[in-house]
Amino acid sequence: MMRSTRRIINFSAFALLAIGSGCDGGGKPSVDSSMEEATVKGVVKFKGEPVTKGEIAFDPSNYQRKMEAARRVKIGPDGSYTLKTLVGDNRVSFAIPAMARDPQLQDLMIPYVVKRGENSFNIELPPSSNKP
Known part of the structure; x- marks a missing residue:
């Protein structure tokens, strides 16, 4: 009986140590x-010309934020x-009439x-092969 109690105590101490080590509070959370x-x-251009109609969306969803809503706004004239x-990684997508006509750009993010x-x-737009 004493052995099983000691095992429970050791396991509990180990579990608390493991849980506590991930929550030290000293580091910043991931953005x-x-x-x-x-x-x-900013300004959105399509083939060198300012986009006059359409929408741009920044989607901050990821595995840590779950289903955060994309932030959308109309592009000005x-x-x-x-x-x-939200601060951190965002996937930017577009709803621009000129892009809708090009199958390669329809689902661009x-x-x-x-x-x-x-x-x-x-x-x-369309983006160059260089990363933004």
Whole structure:
């Protein structure tokens, strides 16, 4: 009986140590789990010309945030946009009439990392082979 009690105590101590080591509170949480918002703005161009109609969406969902809603905004007549989204990795998608006619661009998503504060992303479509 004493052996089984000792095993239970040892197991409990080990379990508490394992749980506690992951929650030290000293490190910053990953930005991908952050619920902090930041402002994103820029200009969207298609084949060198400002997009005058359409929508841009920043989707911060990931495995840590689960199903966070995409942040959507209409693109202004000068190609500009401004919105708030969550800090961290975002997948940017577009609903632009000119892109809808091109099957290769219909489901285009571009990854961007949104940082604290104000971010400026001028987006040229279709994207070059260089990473944004």
